[in-house]
Amino acid sequence: MLELMSGNEAIARGAWECGATFGAGYPGTPSTEILEAFAQYKGVYAEWSPNEKVGLEVAIGAAFAGARAMAVMKHVGVNVAADPLFTVSYTGTNGALVIITADDPSLHSSQNEQDNRNYAKFAKIPMLEPADSQEAKDLVLSAFEMSERYDTPVFLRMTTRICHSMGVVALGPRRAVPRRPYVKNANKNAMVPSHAYERHFALERRQTLLEAESETFAGNRIEMRSLQVGVVTSGISYQNVREALPEFSTLKIAMTYPLPHQLIRNFASQVNKLYVVEENRPFLEEEILATGIAVEGKQQLLRVGELSASALRRRILHRDSAQQPAVEGLPKRAPQFCPGCLHRGIFFLLAKRKYIVTGDIGCYGLAALPPYNAMDSLICMGAGLTMAHGFDKVVTRSGNPTTEDTEGNKSPGSATTTGPLSSASSVVGKPPAERVVGVVGDSTFFHSGLTGVANTVFNRGVSTFLILDNRITAMTGHQPDPATGLAIDRKPAPRIDIEAACRALGVRRVFRVNAFDLPGMDKLLEAETATAEPSVIIVEGPCIFTDRDSRQPTFLVDQARCVKCRGCFRLGCPAITIEDGEVRIIADLCWGCGLCAQVCPKKAISQAQPEAKP
Amino acid sequence: MTRERPTTNVFLVGVGGQGIVLVSRILGELAFAAGLDVKQNEVHGLSQRGGSVTGHVRWGAEVHAPVIMEGEAHYLFALEELEALRWAHFLRPDGLALVSSQRIPPVSVTVGGESYPEDVVERLTGFGRTLAVPAYQAATELGNTRVANIVLLGAMSTECAEFSEEQWKAAVAACVPAKHRELNLKAFDRGRAAAAAAGVLPRRADA
Numbered sequence: 120m121l122e123l124m125s126g127n128e129a130i131a132r133g134a135w136e137c138g139a140t141f142g143a144g145y146p147g148t149p150s151t152e153i154l155e156a157f158a159q160y161k162g163v164y165a166e167w168s169p170n171e172k173v174g175l176e177v178a179i180g181a182a183f184a185g186a187r188a189m190a191v192m193k194h195v196g197v198n199v200a201a202d203p204l205f206t207v208s209y210t211g212t213n214g215a216l217v218i219i220t221a222d223d224p225s226l227h228s229s230q231n232e233q234d235n236r237n238y239a240k241f242a243k244i245p246m247l248e249p250a251d252s253q254e255a256k257d258l259v260l261s262a263f264e265m266s267e268r269y270d271t272p273v274f275l276r277m278t279t280r281i282c283h284s285m286g287v288v289a290l291g292p293r294r295a296v297p298r299r300p301y302v303k304n305a306n307k308n309a310m311v312p313s314h315a316y317e318r319h320f321a322l323e324r325r326q327t328l329l330e331a332e333s334e335t336f337a338g339n340r341i342e343m344r345s346l347q348v349g350v351v352t353s354g355i356s357y358q359n360v361r362e363a364l365p366e367f368s369t370l371k372i373a374m375t376y377p378l379p380h381q382l383i384r385n386f387a388s389q390v391n392k393l394y395v396v397e398e399n400r401p402f403l404e405e406e407i408l409a410t411g412i413a414v415e416g417k418q419q420l421l422r423v424g425e426l427s428a429s430a431l432r433r434r435i436l437h438r439d440s441a442q443q444p445a446v447e448g449l450p451k452r453a454p455q456f457c458p459g460c461l462h463r464g465i466f467f468l469l470a471k472r473k474y475i476v477t478g479d480i481g482c483y484g485l486a487a488l489p490p491y492n493a494m495d496s497l498i499c500m501g502a503g504l505t506m507a508h509g510f511d512k513v514v515t516r517s518g519n520p521t522t523e524d525t526e527g528n529k530s531p532g533s534a535t536t537t538g539p540l541s542s543a544s545s546v547v548g549k550p551p552a553e554r555v556v557g558v559v560g561d562s563t564f565f566h567s568g569l570t571g572v573a574n575t576v577f578n579r580g581v582s583t584f585l586i587l588d589n590r591i592t593a594m595t596g597h598q599p600d601p602a603t604g605l606a607i608d609r610k611p612a613p614r615i616d617i618e619a620a621c622r623a624l625g626v627r628r629v630f631r632v633n634a635f636d637l638p639g640m641d642k643l644l645e646a647e648t649a650t651a652e653p654s655v656i657i658v659e660g661p662c663i664f665t666d667r668d669s670r671q672p673t674f675l676v677d678q679a680r681c682v683k684c685r686g687c688f689r690l691g692c693p694a695i696t697i698e699d700g701e702v703r704i705i706a707d708l709c710w711g712c713g714l715c716a717q718v719c720p721k722k723a724i725s726q727a728q729p730e731a732k733p
Numbered sequence: 734m735t736r737e738r739p740t741t742n743v744f745l746v747g748v749g750g751q752g753i754v755l756v757s758r759i760l761g762e763l764a765f766a767a768g769l770d771v772k773q774n775e776v777h778g779l780s781q782r783g784g785s786v787t788g789h790v791r792w793g794a795e796v797h798a799p800v801i802m803e804g805e806a807h808y809l810f811a812l813e814e815l816e817a818l819r820w821a822h823f824l825r826p827d828g829l830a831l832v833s834s835q836r837i838p839p840v841s842v843t844v845g846g847e848s849y850p851e852d853v854v855e856r857l858t859g860f861g862r863t864l865a866v867p868a869y870q871a872a873t874e875l876g877n878t879r880v881a882n883i884v885l886l887g888a889m890s891t892e893c894a895e896f897s898e899e900q901w902k903a904a905v906a907a908c909v910p911a912k913h914r915e916l917n918l919k920a921f922d923r924g925r926a927a928a929a930a931a932g933v934l935p936r937r938a939d940a
């Protein structure tokens with residue numbers, strides 16, 4: 120049977136067909152739908168872990184126990200999971216362990232464009248890369264088999280266009296794969312230095328076998344067309360080459376690490392000119408050049424962003440597919456907080472107060488863009504809290520550097536003179552530009568915020584932390600997290616109380632506030648940024664996608680009172696617009712949150728009376 | 734699958750939340766049900782929150798890339814005027830721009846002081862034939878503005894002879910939730926009527 124499937128759905132299908140029973144991971148565009156789809160199948164266990172390190176470790180546990188297991192994450196998730204990654208490459212897996220990494224060239228929804236092929240080489244873990252949905256399904260099967268045959272974790276690398284493109288897939292039945300028995304073996308599984316030393320040799324032996332495997336791996340295939348030019352390529356770039364340069368011969372690589380060097384040499388000998396076409400880093404190019412084969416990288420001019428078929432045609436054939444240039448000078452359209460979003464009010468206040476806001480990733484990352492302009496930094500998950508602590512230690516309240524000794528002598532009393540209590544007097548009355556708050560969402564708090572809070576308490580910090588709690592991982596498409604009260608199957612799960620967690624970590628000043636109560640939030644911001652000990656403000660409100668019942672009657676603008684000051688536009692609400700010179704609220708979009716009525720200086724905005732139901 | 738069948742490219746554009754993904758899926762289902770090879774790409778994640786969004790659907794005997802090359806779209810399916818203009822260069826000279834007469838000013842206009850482009854339909858005819866349909870208004874009249882996308886799809890069906898009206902309707906019915914099926918099929922019919930009433934503007938001779 121055939122079905123139209125995204126690359127992500129095809130991976131889930133492939134894992135199910137080949138008898139995988141276990142999947143763990145953390146959401147992240149473009150990988151999220153893989154685990155969501157896998158969880159739908161019968162006979163499997165799937166979970167959202169709080170972060171990728173946890174996800175990979177539980178999957179390693181499942182593989183050690185003898186299952187076919189997969190860990191799923193976006194490219195930056197592998198950074199978080201890198202610690203177990205490098206060492207499970209030494210131990211091997213007993214059962215099967217497939218790690219799915221989804222890279223995001225062009226940063227459709229990411230903070231960087233890192234090329235995770237480098238992790239394969241770095242950790243000596245074989246890597247497979249599909250070029251469409253059908254191949255994604257096929258390679259998952261290969262990956263599980265390879266993992267068991269060579270006792271190694273196997274990477275499957277996706278990129279956004281493969282993840283989110285639909286293609287025709289031939290479905291197969293599920294095969295039952297018996298669990299491999301677990302046998303105690305500390306020499307192999309417990310990596311104390313002496314054991315790990317021995318396992319490093321085992322890894323090198325395995326590497327030799329995998330190099331041989333790559334030479335005959337069915338997915339690495341030569342397709343001869345013109346003898347003039349041959350292109351070595353893989354993944355989405357293969358499709359773009361076929362589209363833009365249909366005459367060229369291709370060596371399509373499905374096993375990107377280790378590479379089939381003999382096969383490449385063989386292909387090179389059949390064509391006059393050899394090109395490499397790949398996105399992002401010159402990974403294939405450098406590997407091939409290192410073996411002494413002359414190859415011309417065709418992406419030198421494009422290390423940034425996706426290498427589209429249009430771009431390839433322009434760069435290689437010097438021909439533009441477009442007949443006319445794009446219209447220039449059009450107004451940009453950046454994404455915005457949804458109408459009714461809980462993040463709007465708090466960032467409106469932070470912008471007004473001109474605080475330094477060390478931010479984080481989630482829907483609230485949009486606060487870094489106009490018209491909000493209320494986030495100073497965004498690096499990685501968790502850094503919203505930890506960076507605030509670093510900032511505070513330097514520019515504001517704790518560890519006030521007035522005791523600095525220019526002679527370089529250590530001050531025996533420094534611990535007491537820079538503690539939070541002694542710096543209390545320096546806090547009150549700080550100018551807004553020196554007040555710092557750190558911001559994370561609830562999912563991010565459980566991902567990597569807990570250690571940041573512990574750090575601030577432990578190190579006598581005084582930071583003010585905002586936890587924006589919509590009880591869901593909104594940005595990636597509303598996956599449950601430990602604050603939700605549901606598991607991946609949307610059935611009830613224990614809810615972990617953020618307030619109790621912060622108190623348990625030693626924060627005494629923990630507050631909850633309604634995200635639509637501007638005066639209440641404003642008061643807390645003023646008081647807590649002036650307090651000489653750590654505080655946590657939990658800003659609570661629903662995500663309009665997960666709580667459709669939160670919608671209230673729409674608000675309306677009284678044109679007689681409106682002076683068109685555009686103050687309400689600062690809220691950046693898609694429901695507030697200007698038409699025929701009048702400020703209006705689009706009833707269709709308005710969620711009835713009422714923030715606009717709170718900020719209007721002329722009291723020109725009020726809520727429509729709910730219509731009596733007929 | 735007929736080997737000779739050339740690939741048809743539909744480039745869909747709009748504002749996050751307007752329902753581009755649903756239309757992409759319906760078009761994908763339409764071609765798939767007809768036994769064609771299909772590739773379809775959609776945007777997930779951040780830009781869905783009211784940003785500029787695009788979708789690609791391609792069908793034919795054998796389709797490679799999921800993303801359409803600039804200047805290769807047979808159809809530009811635009812749910813918003815500014816977005817139509819932003820992506821107009823994807824249209825082939827013999828292509829058709831379908832545009833819903835809806836204007837959603839972005840923040841750069843409402844707050845940033847930039848201006849929303851004028852004469853969008855006129856400017857689109859510089860890129861290809863153009864069919865402008867009051868899809869949002871029709872959807873409002875049907876009592877649910879969310880079906881504006883299906884109104885425009887109905888309009889497109891009158892200009893895409895590759896599939897019969899029954900095939901189109903079957904694809905719509907297959908992709909929308911059962912409880913909204915009737916409304917969506919009504920919206921589809923409204924689009925067909927609106928296309929007939931509006932008529933296709935020719936590509937400007939000076940373009």
Ligand SMILES: Cc1ncc(C[n+]2csc(CCOP(=O)(O)OP(=O)(O)O)c2C)c(N)n1
Pocket residue numbers: 145146147148171193195196199229230480481482483500559560561562563564587589591592593594595
């Ligand atoms: C290491 C890592 N994993 C995953 C992601 C993708 N991602 C970004 S933010 C985020 C969580 C957002 O949830 P939350 O903090 O609750 O904020 P919300 O979007 O709900 O406002 C995720 C999963 C990432 N950027 N980095």
